[in-house]
Amino acid sequence: MDTLTAIRTRRSVRRFEDQPVEQETIRTILEAGFCAPTARNLRPWHFIVLRDMEVRRELSKAAGNLSRLVDGDCVIFVCGDREVQEREEFILEDGAAAVQNMLLAAHASGLGAVWCGIRTEKDLHEAVRRPLQLPPNILPVAFIVLGHPSEHPEPKNRYDESKVHWDRW
Ligand SMILES: Cc1cc2nc3c(=O)[nH]c(=O)nc-3n(C[C@H](O)[C@H](O)[C@H](O)COP(=O)(O)O)c2cc1C
Numbered sequence: 001m002d003t004l005t006a007i008r009t010r011r012s013v014r015r016f017e018d019q020p021v022e023q024e025t026i027r028t029i030l031e032a033g034f035c036a037p038t039a040r041n042l043r044p045w046h047f048i049v050l051r052d053m054e055v056r057r058e059l060s061k062a063a064g065n066l067s068r069l070v071d072g073d074c075v076i077f078v079c080g081d082r083e084v085q086e087r088e089e090f091i092l093e094d095g096a097a098a099v100q101n102m103l104l105a106a107h108a109s110g111l112g113a114v115w116c117g118i119r120t121e122k123d124l125h126e127a128v129r130r131p132l133q134l135p136p137n138i139l140p141v142a143f144i145v146l147g148h149p150s151e152h153p154e155p156k157n158r159y160d161e162s163k164v165h166w167d168r169w
Helices: 003-009 023-034 053-060 064-070 088-108 122-132
Strands: 045-050 074-081 112-117 138-147
Touching: 003 088, 023 045, 023 074, 023 088, 045 053, 045 088, 053 064, 053 122, 064 112, 064 122, 064 138, 074 088, 088 112, 088 138, 122 138
Parallel strands: none
Antiparallel strands: 045 074, 074 138, 112 138
């Protein structure tokens, strides 16, 4: 699949077949994450690949969208190291770029995936931090739920001329 086709046809997938994702495909997706641009090329990311359903079930009991952790065959947590990149806004931006690369790689590999944000409320961060044994300098940014899709949402053209500004607002 070429890049523009992948970008245009990617949709969030939230329903999955009960079928494992191959280790090699996970590696390909992670490689796509590592290809993303980062501020000052500091590459502050760490990726935690979660396959263990017991750990995921435990984590999913916490509030909010963490319930999604039990969907799909595999979850990738995207984190950033505050000791590598001190500016939190760049950790978030670097993390977001990696997430989008991985979503596109997953889609191009025939998988489905959904980006799940992690709100910065302290209790939610703590809910993730303890079971994943994150060191204090590691900031969780988002997680991606991945698997073989059992739904295939239609591509949407969201181009909106009214939101495009040339030279000035
Ligand atoms: C920062 C961010 C956080 C998101 N968090 C969630 C989430 O917690 N749960 C979820 O189901 N989808 C989540 N999404 C996916 C969006 O709902 C989805 O991208 C949006 O509805 C557009 O649909 P599409 O991805 O199919 O184009 C998130 C997307 C982004 C960019």
